[in-house]
Amino acid sequence: MLEIEIDGQKLEVPDGSTVMDAANRLGVYIPHFCYHKKLSIAANCRMCLVQVERAPKPLPACATPVTNGMKVQTHSDQAVTAQKGVMEFLLINHPLDCPICDQGGECQLQDLAVGYGSSASRYQEEKRVVMNKNLGPLISTDMTRCIHCTRCVRFGQEIAGVMELGMANRGEHSEIMTFVGHTVDSELSGNMIDLCPVGALTSKPFRYSARTWELSRRKTVSPHDSLGSNLVVQVKHDEVKRVLPFENEEVNECWISDRDRFSYEALNGEERLTRPMIKQDGRWLEVDWQTALEYAANGLKRVAAEQGASKIGMLAAPHSTVEELYLAAQLMRGLGGASMDTRLRQSDFRLDGKLSGIPWLGMKVADVSRLDAALVVGSFLRKDQPLIAQRLRQAARRGTAVSALGVSGEDWLMTLHARVTVAPSQLAGELAALVKAAAEARGVALPAGVESVQVSEAARSIVASLMNDGSRAIFLGSVVQQHADASGLHALAQELARLTGATLGYLVEGGNAVGAAAVGAQSGLNAQQMLLSGLRACVVLHAEPELDCANAPMALEALKAADTVIVMSPFKTGLDYADCLLPVSPFTETSGTFVNAEGRIQSFHAVVRPKGDTRPAWKVLRVLGSMLELGGFRFDSSEQVRDEALSGARDWLPEYKLGNTAGDVAFARPVALGGLQRVADFPIYRNDAIVRRAPALAAARDSAAPAARMSAATAGDAGLNAGARVRVRGSAWSCELDLQIDDTVPAGCVRVSAGWPQTAPLGTLSGALTVEAL
Amino acid sequence: MNDTVSKETMSFALNEASRAAIDREVAKYPEGQAISAVMAGLRIAQEQNGWLSPEAIEAVADYLAIPAMAAMEVATFYNMYDVKPVGRWKIVVCTNLPCALSGGEQAAEYVQEKLGIGFNETTPDGRFTLKEGECMGVCGDAPAIIVNNTRLCSWMSREKIDALLDELK
């Protein structure tokens, strides 16, 4: 420990602390621009100059290590003169266009200029003008305002893991830019907007739409992935204008993904459903709530009476709230045993009833950063879980051995300890090899079923990393969860975890996947059984089964065949199979609760009033329950619903409810498939009904139209040329796509993304496909 | 600058000699530090192409497996990389103070007069580009001129300038 005195206050700090660290601990504010606690130290802005006893010149607090007995003055004449001098330099070439700057009101330069600037400028020379850059649909530039702090550049290199922005040229000609003609495509790019201390990088969708001081700030939670990033939503006239991270070190730190940040545009968009609608004689009519609810209630009642409740099912998106899902489950039960599920993309349910609890991350999110080794199995990590990827990236920078076993060789923008990329059908074989290597390393008998697999060098090296000291984890991603033999893969991973001592965790899909399981939203027939069971009535909550289901065309057929389909959604969706549309609130317009992957319960309030006649879904379900004269719907508030649903838990689901251990499940075995195998992902901006409708995200690189992607070698073997138009055929349906060469796709596979209307006809997310030139 | 030039040189691939030269540079640095060869790589690509087009910069970056923007930062930081097309002969005259005291500026004026162009301009026939140089570390040789980055010419009297420009076809 080192002793330091700042402005007369004494403090002990750990070795290696900087003066800035010490000042932060004391709550002494030292002006700064380039310093950011999550980024490397650049010490380039020089705003943080302070006086240090016995130092001949002022020193930058951000970069100066504390020495024992150091005495620092942050407001002495020497310090203030230096700070004012720097401020003057920063302002001479700054346009001072605060009245038309989106950063106005939240600009560090503006704030500090008030304190440290002088009113009249001594600078009489011509000011610099810097050309703006096109960074893509999300970030708008005003590069003349840039103060060269390089926070954006360091963010790219260090946090996003990719150097898209750099500072080109030299001296006062230095400019922040991308490589000629490139845009910024990182899934975390929006954080650069927050980091930019001036108005050089601002939000393109937000541009000129409000002044910051007109906005009220409200807290909520993102529904888009199972992290549950904490958000600050900025609102004007009951419309979401902008979304920013709410700092929560244990969840999202100070970051959010672009999906979390820009999805709000969908909520203000044209596709919003604002009045209840029913279909009569093939035509859609806007009706009042009473009419619509009676129509819905009657439909359900009639089917229950005539066909039995087993012919009623509900498909809910896993980002529906705890309150919605709890009441929905009550409703289904109340109808006499109707089914409900949120696991729309799953096709193997053999683990049901065998797991020790709800599948979950297996640890706290914050612990991911502290892992010494991790193996991620079957995940499109960056796009599925952008901020978990970020945590693993930071860990890898500190030396954590992160390995990947998956079906895509896409760059995770971090240094991997080892990587194995295989066709989906071979995941089982590779996991078995890991199990075998682990058993051999432990010197125990080989578990039955893995004796004959080949163990590669990579497998041994992964196992070695998982058997080292420290904390280690195996995470199962979306590909495993959606796999046709998910249970068998689980069994192998579980054995591997047992043998290596690593923790097994699931990178679960959807903002409330854990919550859904906790409140009984997976009851009766599972999603797949429901669709095969000849449903007569179906309620769809927040989902788009024609895109969201493991077998989309099958879902669509089932819905079209049903007598009544009630869609509860914020959007006009399902028009060709529904007969009743109920406008329900998206997460911004309702109070509710999500339980994230670590079991953290996060409740939130509505941040804006529901649009038009939209109502919170929990209230709609409450009315439906009453109309159907079912018991158990007497709630005055969503909090009451939550407390009942979660048995009073407010912060964490009790640990005993969570569990990734299954008993008595057979190991998966590699399957020999003829032809080409499908690799399917749900692209980051095609992942749920909200993001699919966000225009800026739709313009991003990650929203590029789907294609049939295969490696050059595979295409060559199939006699196909890049750019060719091809017909891709699944077991029952087919679609036409362009062929794209993509060497991250494993040999013998075609990657065709799901979540797109163009590819939905293909059916199952895995299995054999044929591809032929048109 | 000269639009016609940039269109002609749209695509770029490192030729075998350039790749071999870059490999030799990479070998000078510890393992995993191929990025250290980016300066040499860009120089080599510039020699091959005549100037550093974005495509040439990207080719070097790809060859060394570093981000294109990292190579761009380097290409735009150091003066002797030409990220805009230049004439066949790039003439750089040092006009810094020590040289200026012994005629550096007057030599520059004379070259301008002879070529009919100013600093950072290229003759219409594409033969010469003229640049003003900062200290080359040869102040005792003033006036000093560097041709195409590698040929240093010392004590450039008017007669020697005449001879030089005549020689460069």
Add this chain to the structure above:
Amino acid sequence: MSSPDTPQSILLAGLDGDNTWGIEHYMKRGGYSALRKVLESGMTPEQIIAEVKKSELRGRGGAGFPTGLKWSFMPRNFPMDKYVVCNSDEGEPGTFKDRDILRFNPHLVIEGMAIAGFAMGCSRGYNYIHGEVWSLYERFEQALAEARAAGFIGRNILGKGFDFELFAHHGWGAYICGEETALLESIEGKKGQPRFKPPFPASHGLYGKPTTINNTETFASIPWIIDHGGEAFQALGKPNNGGTKIFSVSGHVNRPGVYEIPLGTPFPALLEMCGGMRGGRKLKAVIPGGSSAPVLPGDIMMDCTMDYDSIAKAGSMLGSGAVIVMDESTCMVKSLERLSYFYHEESCGQCTPCREGTGWLYRMVHRIEHGEGRPDDLDTLDNVASNIAGRTICALGDAAAFPVKSFIKHFRPEFEYHVEHKRCLVPVEVQREGSRIYVEHAAC
């Protein structure tokens, strides 16, 4: 051809033309005897460093830091790579001495670096060579090949179990890369942007490993010190200023060039060696240590001896030993304008005071020179320079500020005249005559 062989020279001794650079000639002159002595006599690293300390050799790159002391900062028992780096990025206006060392005597630098490598336990070195002197880079590569072939670098040198690999890295036109941490960044394949210190290179240098950086001339002094002993080297100069030093003299003298003389030689003697003032004109001002050093009026200079302490006492710095001589035909405003333009051009751009301030300084001086000066400009100039000095990451900020402050301090009336009369105090024809293309000395 400049005149390398001046009285008492040790670095440039025996060099009489372009054919002296090869290893054969070097060996004939006694080359590599110091390295042999070190390895064969069993000198320990500690003994070498002690000898260098005794020599009172001060870094020849500009700051004049005692070399032996610098070497002693390197961690002893560091298990991983350590580096020794030579700074041949000579680009400080007025400096051209390292060029002649590399041109005529590259093996001297190789030998010095190998000894340094042995003394500090480094098995790898780089020499960073200024981009504009391309032929020297090629020559150095050739010299390295010769030394490698002769077994003076590489594995198991002289069979004594010492490994030392040495490579050349070229700059490509950036003055800032002469700053030692910018140079390291540049070797690492990045923009040459200086690093904040601490940590210093001795603990966190090239590729994050302990590194010692010295100037070409510094390394070149090492073999002589080993051969003749630190005390002998020290005795060549004066206390605290050991040895001979190469001065690069440019500007209004009859024989600009490099002159190796003992530290402590009176400035008038140096001036005389250079053939005196050109055209017999009167000495007006001298920048004694490269363009970053404060300018001194001629009469103050005539009382100085050429060593670190004397020049410092006179209010400037010996720096790299670049002596820029200006006679009475010189316009000080125009001269400062050119220097300020240089720093503004060469600022790396990362830190605010330098990036913004150097442009501001240049534009103000430019305005004054072009007859648009305002009376308060001089105070503003001085104050802006003060706001840069001492507030930047590296010393380029200081280097940009010192000329401004010193030119105004010593030649204020000339600046005031410019502001008031919107033209130079020295008539333009006189200036042109003084700086006429001057090549006579080149004939020799």
